[in-house]
Structures are given as structure tokens and as C-alpha cells.
Amino acid sequence: MFFTSCIELSQSALRRNLAFLQKQVGSGIRFSSVIKGNAYGHGIGTFLPMAENCGVRHFSVFSAEEALAALQSRTCNSDIMIMGAIDNGAIEWAVENDISFYVFELDRLNAAYRAALKLKKPARIHLELETGLNRFGLGMDELLKAVTIIKKDPGSFILEGVCSHLAGAESISNYLRIQRQLQIYHKAVEWLKTQQVTPAYRHIACSAAALTYPETRLDMIRIGIAQYGFWPSRETRMDYYMNNLATMKTKMIDPMRRVMCWKSSIMSIKTVDPGEFIGYGNSYQTTRTQQIATVPIGYFHGFTRSLSNLGHVLVHGRRCEVVGNVNMNVIMIDATGLKDIQKGDEVVLIGKQRKRSISVASFSDLTRFLNYEVLVRLPSEIPRVVVD
């Protein structure tokens, strides 16, 4: 093996998650798979064809560079949508390749218009409305001007969407802000109707919104974190459980499956006397004769230093503590009591082994990172492999 760890992606877990999400939102709603951040660390190149395999035909990315990666990985003619950064200079490329993009300022709309005229091909655009996130989006006055530009030459544009993004649907504390965003959004869409401007898709929902606010599903949902098998937050998860208590009785059954399993293997094993310090510094001291094993992954590989003396990994289906500091390329684990442990034995860093599992969430609680952040820190160099 050339690499010190590898990330397995489960096709059946993905299929299951997508079926679950489909069941939750009902039929007739377009599903866009959000694959920004290297598909939340899963790897665009590996993940996109897996999703296509399950029937997904729409992908959302953040930037032009991710759109290029998506374009190169797709195995059928799936739609690609850029939700964020694209320089005016790359807009021609997008129009040429049928890639749609958000328009949240007039400068970009004008660039799209110029590209359309030059290529004699309409630009596929999504008007992004400012509804209260105050990040990017067209305010009402800009929307008015945008509509004037579009109506001047409707043949130069395909208005694929009118969209916005919610300010934290994963937490009930944002409830009022989100309700206000929805009001502003619908008011703008109504106004567009009076101007005979109707988008093919109205879309505003991310995973948390699609799961907990049915009224946000509209014509299309943009699902990131949930398709990978992670709840956007504990609240979203509890909300689901509370609504399904009747069918679950007393046991909470997670309907989603983690798509990812991050694995490495034991690099070496040694026995350490009581009272010795492990690794750099003196943050961990043995209290008895302990069996210490090393695993060749460290903060360089996305295993964050804040898991020093806190993290766990799985070996032989048992939880082993990370002892001492996480090094750049290696961690030490306490494998005391694992009798037949050998160099080369599988170590699971995230995912399942026999009956135990290490979720990214437990990782995140420990390090106070969100699921999102732990996932996207996984370097793109680690090989991704598809398993059933």
C-alpha cells in the first residue's frame, strides 16, 4: 500500500440515504447534490459517479474550479450549478459548457449577457435574492434592474432558478430570522411573476431546511451533508426522532448511513513501562505496563491536533484511546489488552468496525468542530475507493 490511509465510500449507504431523503421530501422535487468542499471530503471524482449511479442528475458546487472537477467526473449529462465564485473571465467557459451559475450582482449578469452574445448561446442563470443572510444576493432595487436587463434580450438568458440561502436552518434559535427570509423570498417571487419572469426552479432549502421546514422545499432542494449520512445538527436529528417516535418505540434508529469509512493500519507496536511519557512532551504518562501502537496518520492527514489524548480509533472492533499528542504524521494509541494485535491490522478512524463505530459527530463533539469542518479537512490526496 502506497498510502498510509484510505477512505472507503459505500455505494449502498449512499443509495439508502438518498432513498430516505426522497421519502422525507416526497416526489416531484428536484434533488441537487451539493458537492462543494471536495464533496465534503468524500472526493468529487469518486463521489459524483456514485451519486449518478443512484439517479442523481443535478450537482451544486461553490466555484468554477469545482465545476470543472464535476464536469470531468460526470458519466452522464448531469447538470452542474455554481453557487458561488466564478470570475467574469470564466463565465464564457460556463456558458459554453452549459454550466449554470448564481447571479447575485449586476456586474455578473452583464458579464453573462456579453458571454451569451459572443457565443450566441443563452446563459443559464439563477437569480440569488438577498433575503437576510447578508452575504451575497440581489436586493429589491438590483432585482428590478436585473429584470430590465433580462427582458431587454430574453433570448440571451435561460432563467433556471430564483434562489436564496437560509441563515442556519439547523438551529431552532434562528426560527424567526428564517420565517422572515421566507416572507421576503416569496414576496420577490410574486413580484417577478407580475413581470412575467418565471424561473424553472424556485430553491432555498439545504439539508436542515428540507428535513425540518417542509414549506422550504419548493421546486428543488440542495442537499449536502445529509446525503453523506450526517445530520446537520443534533437538533435536526432530534426533530426527526420526535416526529417518528410512534414507529420507533423506545429505540432511536438512525435512518441514515455514513457513506465514508476512513481506515489506516497499525504501523508498529511496543510495550512501555509504567511511569513513562508517550511521545513529545509530557501530556500522557503510562500508569502501568501498556501496549502502545502507532498509526501513520496525523494532523497532516486531517486528524486534528485537538484530538490529542481525546480521540479514539477502532482496532479489532474495540475502542482505543489516542495517547499523547497527535503528531504531524502519526498518532499513538493505547492497545493494552489487545492480545493478538499485529502490525498491519486495520484501524478505523471514522466509520464502522465490527459492532462499534466512530462517528464524525463524536470527533466533532470532542474538538468542537462541526461535522462539516472535520470532513472537509480530509486531504484530497488520501485515496477514495468505492465499496458496496
Ligand SMILES: *Cc1c(COP(=O)(O)O)cnc(C)c1O
Ligand atoms: C452548502 C450549501 C448547501 C448545502 O448545505 P447542507 O447543510 O450541507 O445541506 C445548500 N445551499 C448553499 C448555497 C450552500 O452553500
